[in-house]
Amino acid sequence: MNGIPFAREHKVTLCHVCSYVCAEDDEACPRCESAVHPRKPDSLRRTWAFLLAGLIFYIPANTLPVMFTTLLGSSSENTIMSGVIEFAEGGSWDIAILIFIASVLVPCIKFLVLGMLLVTCQRRSQWAMRERSRLYRFIELIGYWSMLDVLVVALVAALVQFRGLSTIEPRLGILFFGLVVVMTMFAAMSFDPRLIWDAEVEDVR
Amino acid sequence: MSDNTLPPSAPARPHVKARKARISLVWLVPIVAGVIGLSMVIHDFLNVGPKVVVSFLTAEGLEAKKTQVKYKNVVIGTVTDIALSDDRTHILATIELNQSATPFTRADTQYWVVRPRIGAHGVSGVDTLLSGAFISADAGSSDKTEKNFTGLETPPPVTFGERGKRFILHTDDLGSLDIGSPVYFRRIQVGQVVAYELAKDGKGVDIEIFISSPNDEFVLTDSRFWNASGVDVSLGAAGLKVSTQSLTSIISGGIAFREPNYSPDAKPAEGNAEFKLFDDQASALAPPDGEPKYIRMRFNQSLRGLVVNAPVDFLGVNVGRVVSVDLDYDPATGSFPGVVGAVIYPQRLGAANDKLRQQAGGGDEEEQTSRIIGRFVERGLRAQVRTGNLLTGQLYVAMDFDPKAPKIAYNAKARPLEVPTVGGSFDKLQEQLQAFVDKLGKIPLDDLAKNLNGSLIELQKTMKQVNGEVLPQMRGTLQQAQKTLGSANDTFADDSPARQQLGQAMEEVQRTARSVRVLTDFLSRHPESLIRGRSGDAAPGSYKGSSSSREIAPEPVQ
Numbered sequence: 001m002n003g004i005p006f007a008r009e010h011k012v013t014l015c016h017v018c019s020y021v022c023a024e025d026d027e028a029c030p031r032c033e034s035a036v037h038p039r040k041p042d043s044l045r046r047t048w049a050f051l052l053a054g055l056i057f058y059i060p061a062n063t064l065p066v067m068f069t070t071l072l073g074s075s076s077e078n079t080i081m082s083g084v085i086e087f088a089e090g091g092s093w094d095i096a097i098l099i100f101i102a103s104v105l106v107p108c109i110k111f112l113v114l115g116m117l118l119v120t121c122q123r124r125s126q127w128a129m130r131e132r133s134r135l136y137r138f139i140e141l142i143g144y145w146s147m148l149d150v151l152v153v154a155l156v157a158a159l160v161q162f163r164g165l166s167t168i169e170p171r172l173g174i175l176f177f178g179l180v181v182v183m184t185m186f187a188a189m190s191f192d193p194r195l196i197w198d199a200e201v202e203d204v205r
Numbered sequence: 206m207s208d209n210t211l212p213p214s215a216p217a218r219p220h221v222k223a224r225k226a227r228i229s230l231v232w233l234v235p236i237v238a239g240v241i242g243l244s245m246v247i248h249d250f251l252n253v254g255p256k257v258v259v260s261f262l263t264a265e266g267l268e269a270k271k272t273q274v275k276y277k278n279v280v281i282g283t284v285t286d287i288a289l290s291d292d293r294t295h296i297l298a299t300i301e302l303n304q305s306a307t308p309f310t311r312a313d314t315q316y317w318v319v320r321p322r323i324g325a326h327g328v329s330g331v332d333t334l335l336s337g338a339f340i341s342a343d344a345g346s347s348d349k350t351e352k353n354f355t356g357l358e359t360p361p362p363v364t365f366g367e368r369g370k371r372f373i374l375h376t377d378d379l380g381s382l383d384i385g386s387p388v389y390f391r392r393i394q395v396g397q398v399v400a401y402e403l404a405k406d407g408k409g410v411d412i413e414i415f416i417s418s419p420n421d422e423f424v425l426t427d428s429r430f431w432n433a434s435g436v437d438v439s440l441g442a443a444g445l446k447v448s449t450q451s452l453t454s455i456i457s458g459g460i461a462f463r464e465p466n467y468s469p470d471a472k473p474a475e476g477n478a479e480f481k482l483f484d485d486q487a488s489a490l491a492p493p494d495g496e497p498k499y500i501r502m503r504f505n506q507s508l509r510g511l512v513v514n515a516p517v518d519f520l521g522v523n524v525g526r527v528v529s530v531d532l533d534y535d536p537a538t539g540s541f542p543g544v545v546g547a548v549i550y551p552q553r554l555g556a557a558n559d560k561l562r563q564q565a566g567g568g569d570e571e572e573q574t575s576r577i578i579g580r581f582v583e584r585g586l587r588a589q590v591r592t593g594n595l596l597t598g599q600l601y602v603a604m605d606f607d608p609k610a611p612k613i614a615y616n617a618k619a620r621p622l623e624v625p626t627v628g629g630s631f632d633k634l635q636e637q638l639q640a641f642v643d644k645l646g647k648i649p650l651d652d653l654a655k656n657l658n659g660s661l662i663e664l665q666k667t668m669k670q671v672n673g674e675v676l677p678q679m680r681g682t683l684q685q686a687q688k689t690l691g692s693a694n695d696t697f698a699d700d701s702p703a704r705q706q707l708g709q710a711m712e713e714v715q716r717t718a719r720s721v722r723v724l725t726d727f728l729s730r731h732p733e734s735l736i737r738g739r740s741g742d743a744a745p746g747s748y749k750g751s752s753s754s755r756e757i758a759p760e761p762v763q
């Protein structure tokens with residue numbers, strides 16, 4: 001396009017780990033011996049698989065209670081959404097919005113963006129390629145922030161253990177929520193952003 | 206990826222192609238996720254138990270999706286929804302039961318709300334002060350299932366499956382008993398009242414009690430139950446005696462039972478056996494009265510003080526009670542005889558009753574009784590109204606044999622049986638009093654008074670004399686005596702000359718005594734000096750007695 005040749009044209013490929021330029025046919029980097037391939041192997045399929053797994057886990061993560069609270073004998077189980085609603089009704093709009101963004105909105109955005117990226121890549125769409133790769137970077141960046149919820153529950157459950165007065169225990173929902181975050185992170189990792197740009201040229205593989 | 210040992214040239218491509226064709230292992234991840242999710246859905250679906258709707262008067266303390274349903278403190282369900290009934294008189298709580306709690310849909314299952322309660326029977330549900338109310342359930346045993354239940358407002362006193370027996374007690378009125386009132390056996394609580402209702406004919410109350418195992422076997426076929434409410438105060442020869450079952454029973458009533466002292470062949474009573482509930486222990490433990498017999502008596506005297514329920518004695522044994530006191534009119538004499546109706550319980554005569562019945566011969570019981578009483582009347586059985594208490598004037602009916610009583614024709618066919626009477630003892634007492642008063646009236650009180658008056662005047666005169674003459678003289682004498690005593694006092698004062706002279710005289714006497722002793726000592730040593738006179742060396746003045754404790758003056762002073 002602008003004169004700089006593609007690596008493929010020189011029959012070379014880049015090592016993912018040490019960025020050494022290897023021959024296209026090399027299976028492993030001659031320098032660091034890590035596996036070498038022009039694109040991440042099976043990228044789209046793996047991303048799809050992790051994305052689907054994450055989506056499936058997202059259902060119990062939201063329907064099952066994540067936390068069991070006992071305060072002076074009155075006990076309650078909260079799901080993520082009921083916690084958000086409780087905070088909102090209690091007047092703590094800031095905390096409610098924070099939890100909502102971190103626990104509900106971010107995973108949703110990740111699903112949508114990854115799904116959109118996968119679909120467009122498979123259709124070799126050339127639409128808004130630069131914005132799409134920016135979106136991908138954004139997804140990678142915010143990915144682990146969703147772990148916040150899991151950490152909060154783990155921390156609170158460990159700290160609030162006043163037998164009889166008040167106890168907080170984690171419930172199954174938080175495990176699924178953690179799995180959702182892990183799955184979406186895997187999905188983001190296994191996605192090769194160079195596939196976005198492959199739409200301009202012949203398929204690499 | 207792991208094939209880096211292969212030569213990097215030709216075979217790489219077909220190898221990659223082959224990998225593409227294979228189903229990637231990565232699809233296992235969503236499959237596993239799906240299986241997990243599906244299994245949870247199935248598990249939840251299988252675990253969804255039945256739904257029931259329970260109505261309560263108030264939803265106080267209940268919260269949708271929070272209030273739990275418990276049985277023996279195990280959570281068996283949750284309240285999912287609370288709504289008002291259509292007529293707004295009560296609330297409907299929808300309860301989602303666990304799968305394992307299917308027995309709680311049986312038609313006779315009971316639901317009630319556990320809240321903190323403070324009552325005469327104690328305090329319960331304190332734990333719910335902090336944790337909030339919950340619904341407690343008790344599964345029944347019915348074969349039918351039900352979707353709509355009416356919740357109890359108070360906890361049922363007996364939970365399902367509790368071992369024990371239920372008994373029915375008949376009584377005239379409920380008194381202070383209530384559901385939950387304790388049942389005592391030898392002052393230990395062994396059960397409680399679980400239900401009560403009016404008898405079918407409305408002439409009494411049927412009380413259902415529950416005696417829990419193993420104490421239920423102490424309820425024997427001839428156990429006696431009595432109302433143990435309140436305080437029983439009795440004044441006897443041993444003093445004032447206050448007896449209660451327990452503090453609770455004073456406030457909230459209670460029932461006590463025990464077997465009579467003599468119950469030879471009593472067996473444990475069957476469940477749902479029926480008993481009579483007596484008013485107090487004494488009447489409960491009394492031997493059974495048997496069938497009452499009605500008798501009638503005519504008294505030609507005032508029956509003031511004879512009240513309904515007054516006792517009827519036969520030879521001192523209480524055999525019955527008065528049930529009516531009426532007036533009759535006798536046109537022949539123009540008098541108003543009192544007609545007293547009474548019931549007697551022949552069984553209270555004990556062994557005598559059995560023997561009498563054997564002797565009375567055949568016929569139905571009524572005829573037998575009539576014949577027995579007829580024979581008694583022939584031998585002089587008479588009823589008499591006697592004073593039971595002189596202070597209050599309470600009367601009772603006593604039946605005694607009076608051999609001197611005039612013969613009276615006995616009508617064996619009359620119903621109720623007629624028992625002839627004699628005048629009451631109080632009448633006799635009145636006659637005697639009258640006679641006594643008459644005698645008193647005959648005493649010549651006027652003469653007595655006159656004499657007494659004369660004597661009194663005489664006495665008055667004497668007293669005047671005493672006052673006028675004897676007393677002034679007495680006064681002079683007393684003054685004289687006082688003076689004498691005064692001078693005597695002066696005489697014996699410490700500084701009086703008489704006292705000093707007396708002291709001197711006494712000293713003189715002392716000295717004299719000393720010289721006499723010296724003389725006698727001298728004489729005992731020198732008896733010859735009486736004849737010969739004093740020798741020069743044996744002058745009494747030179748003598749020094751070794752045995753004398755006192756220094757003897759060698760020569761007399763003065």
